[in-house]
Amino acid sequence: xxxxxxxxxxxxxxxxxxxxxxxxxxxxxxxxxxxxxxxxxxxxxxxxxxxxxxxxxxxxxxxxxxxxxxxxxxxxxxxxxxxxxxxxxxxxxxxxxxxxxxxxxxxxxxxxxxxxxxxxxxxxxxxxxxxxxxxxxxxxxxxxxxxxxxxxxxxxxxxxxxxxxxxxxxxxxxxxxxxxxxxxxxxxxxxxxxxxxxxxxxxxxxxxxxxxxxxxxxxxxxxxxxxxxxxxxxxxxxxxxxxxxxxxxxxxxxxxxxxxxxxxxxxxxxxxxxxxxxxxxxxxxxxxxxxxxxxxxxxxxxxxxxxxxxxxxxxxxxxxxxxxxxxxxxxxxxxxxxxxxxxxxxxxxxxxxxxxxxxxxxxxxxxxxxxxxxxxxxxxxxxxxxxxxx
Amino acid sequence: xxxxxxxxxxxxxxxxxxxxxxxxxxxxxxxxxxxxxxxxxxxxxxxxxxxxxxxxxxxxxxxxxxxxxxxxxxxxxxxxxxxxxxxxxxxxxxxxxxxxxxxxxxxxxxxxxxxxxxxxxxxxxxxxxxxxxxxxxxxxxxxxxxxxxxxxxxxxxxxxxxxxxxxxxxxxxxxxxxxxxxxxxxxxxxxxxxxxxxxxxxxxxxxxxxxxxxxxxxxxxxxxxxxxxxxxxxxxxxxxxxxxxx
Numbered sequence: 001x002x003x004x005x006x007x008x009x010x011x012x013x014x015x016x017x018x019x020x021x022x023x024x025x026x027x028x029x030x031x032x033x034x035x036x037x038x039x040x041x042x043x044x045x046x047x048x049x050x051x052x053x054x055x056x057x058x059x060x061x062x063x064x065x066x067x068x069x070x071x072x073x074x075x076x077x078x079x080x081x082x083x084x085x086x087x088x089x090x091x092x093x094x095x096x097x098x099x100x101x102x103x104x105x106x107x108x109x110x111x112x113x114x115x116x117x118x119x120x121x122x123x124x125x126x127x128x129x130x131x132x133x134x135x136x137x138x139x140x141x142x143x144x145x146x147x148x149x150x151x152x153x154x155x156x157x158x159x160x161x162x163x164x165x166x167x168x169x170x171x172x173x174x175x176x177x178x179x180x181x182x183x184x185x186x187x188x189x190x191x192x193x194x195x196x197x198x199x200x201x202x203x204x205x206x207x208x209x210x211x212x213x214x215x216x217x218x219x220x221x222x223x224x225x226x227x228x229x230x231x232x233x234x235x236x237x238x239x240x241x242x243x244x245x246x247x248x249x250x251x252x253x254x255x256x257x258x259x260x261x262x263x264x265x266x267x268x269x270x271x272x273x274x275x276x277x278x279x280x281x282x283x284x285x286x287x288x289x290x291x292x293x294x295x296x297x298x299x300x301x302x303x304x305x306x307x308x309x310x311x312x313x314x315x316x317x318x319x320x321x322x323x324x325x326x327x328x329x330x331x332x333x334x335x336x337x338x339x340x341x342x343x344x345x346x347x348x349x350x351x352x353x354x355x356x357x358x359x360x361x362x363x364x365x366x367x368x369x370x371x372x373x374x375x376x377x378x379x380x381x382x383x384x385x386x387x388x389x390x
Numbered sequence: 391x392x393x394x395x396x397x398x399x400x401x402x403x404x405x406x407x408x409x410x411x412x413x414x415x416x417x418x419x420x421x422x423x424x425x426x427x428x429x430x431x432x433x434x435x436x437x438x439x440x441x442x443x444x445x446x447x448x449x450x451x452x453x454x455x456x457x458x459x460x461x462x463x464x465x466x467x468x469x470x471x472x473x474x475x476x477x478x479x480x481x482x483x484x485x486x487x488x489x490x491x492x493x494x495x496x497x498x499x500x501x502x503x504x505x506x507x508x509x510x511x512x513x514x515x516x517x518x519x520x521x522x523x524x525x526x527x528x529x530x531x532x533x534x535x536x537x538x539x540x541x542x543x544x545x546x547x548x549x550x551x552x553x554x555x556x557x558x559x560x561x562x563x564x565x566x567x568x569x570x571x572x573x574x575x576x577x578x579x580x581x582x583x584x585x586x587x588x589x590x591x592x593x594x595x596x597x598x599x600x601x602x603x604x605x606x607x608x609x610x611x612x613x614x615x616x617x618x619x620x621x622x623x624x625x626x627x628x629x630x631x632x633x634x635x636x
Contacts, residue, residue: 002509005506012494012495013494016494296490297492299490300490300491300492300503301492301503301507302475302478303449303451303478303484303490304478304479304484304503304504304507304551305475305476305478305479305480305504305507305508305555306475306507307471307472307475307476307507308471308472308475309472310507383451384446384451384452387451387486387490
């Protein structure tokens with residue numbers, strides 16, 4: 001008997017036992033669909049999380065220093081580090097962060113005022129809608145200029161501000177030279193709720209001698225670690241105490257998130273894998289019942305000249321077909337499911353080709369593996385006993 | 391009987407011994423038998439006489455514990471399962487009491503079965519199976535499933551299936567056992583026609599009157615042959631026995 005004939009027989013048998021075949025497949029359908037949906041959603045969630053993190057600046061290294069009276073780090077030294085390591089660092093900006101009341105006429109709002117360097121915009125991947133950003137000359141001359149977020153624009157100017165308009169920051173008169181592009185729906189406490197001024201101005205306003213916070217940006221995420229090392233060496237040489245400064249980047253966090261997602265994906269896949277295994281056992285169970293039920297048929301076939309391998313092939317192919325049809329239906333449902341659930345959770349969940357191939361291979365393999373034992377039992381039946389059974 | 395030629399079937403001192411716990415059951419206790427091409431032999435015996443066991447051995451469904459079975463010059467008695475399957479497929483056409491048709495496929499596909507296992511092409515086996523159905527006069531119903539047919543019709547399908555592989559031997563096990571007397575008659579007439587066309591037939595039955603339809607009768611009792619001769623001779627022994635009994 002050829003393979004083609006065995007396939008036709010299997011299809012016939014599956015179709016003539018529709019309900020039972022479907023119920024047997026159900027385990028496989030659910031198993032495969034859950035593998036595909038879960039991996040799709042986990043992949044989508046991971047990708048989304050990663051891209052959100054990279055918006056925060058995965059290339060950035062933050063340095064926080066507790067300056068003391070005798071030891072402190074100079075802003076110029078930080079700029080020198082960037083200049084001396086052009087293959088690692090792209091830029092640096094001091095950060096002087098404080099909360100002040102800002103006013104335009106009678107309108108007033110409490111916001112965070114950040115003293116920054118001229119590269120702050122690039123380092124934090126921000127954009128301007130209008131005007132210009134703070135320049136080196138503004139910093140040198142302590143020019144009273146500021147760049148405002150959209151929340152400030154809406155609160156103080158009712159959304160209508162012109163370059164050159166004045167603003168009072170902590171009772172000092174400043175000129176608006178630019179507006180940041182909206183990044184957080186213009187809400188209070190978001191990235192739009194801030195005003196940027198030259199760090200030299202901010203340091204004086206806060207009455208601090210030495211700036212304690214810097215953000216460096218590495219040329220590439222891969223270079224972040226090397227950058228951290230250089231900074232650590234230098235700052236340690238100045239501060240002589242590890243507890244007086246802290247260097248951090250998102251890479252550790254990123255690694256942690258990646259690892260967490262990986263563990264979660266593993267656990268979910270493990271659960272899905274167990275359901276596939278259970279589906280396989282279900283198929284084996286049904287095939288065993290089927291062998292008993294079809295003992296007479298097996299006897300007839302054997303008496304007419306069917307060899308062991310003919311009977312074997314018939315049952316193995318039937319089991320493999322049940323599980324792979326279940327697998328295919330599972331893949332379709334899983335793909336639809338991951339896209340639908342992705343839309344529901346606002347995650348860009350897409351079933352991966354890898355998980356589809358894996359799911360199909362696993363389902364067909366399970367069919368063959370779990371069909372083998374019942375098929376072998378059928379093939380070994382004695383034709384006389386088989387013929388005698390009813 | 392042409393004793394000079396090689397027999398189609400040669401059983402040489404066949405023993406079939408089943409072990410039931412500590413006791414041995416000798417289903418066949420030294421059976422020797424030769425059957426030649428073109429013969430119509432009835433093997434008759436009561437239930438438990440060992441006739442089913444000898445049928446299983448002749449049909450290559452089982453092998454003897456001891457002794458030799460030569461079928462068409464091949465020693466079948468020591469064969470493995472798959473070789474026995476090939477012998478059944480190519481040499482023997484079975485007709486069973488319960489027809490033993492597959493209920494889930496149509497009768498054409500039933501008749502095709504032995505041809506599928508012999509590896510014949512789809513086109514050839516369709517043609518041969520249709521011819522076989524034609525021969526038993528049921529070709530117009532080829533699309534029907536067995537359960538849509540009467541008992542007599544089903545037995546005709548099983549005869550067609552036995553004929554399809556053009557076997558050297560047709561082995562009929564109580565072929566009329568499940569049929570009424572009229573359809574029994576039809577089947578027996580058909581077997582006789584097949585024999586007159588040159589087919590070798592071995593008929594297994596418990597019924598003396600059915601055995602009379604053959605040309606030669608072999609009577610089995612307690613696992614041994616107690617009579618082997620022409621049907622006329624067998625009739626005489628029975629009548630004699632009756633007279634003696636009276």
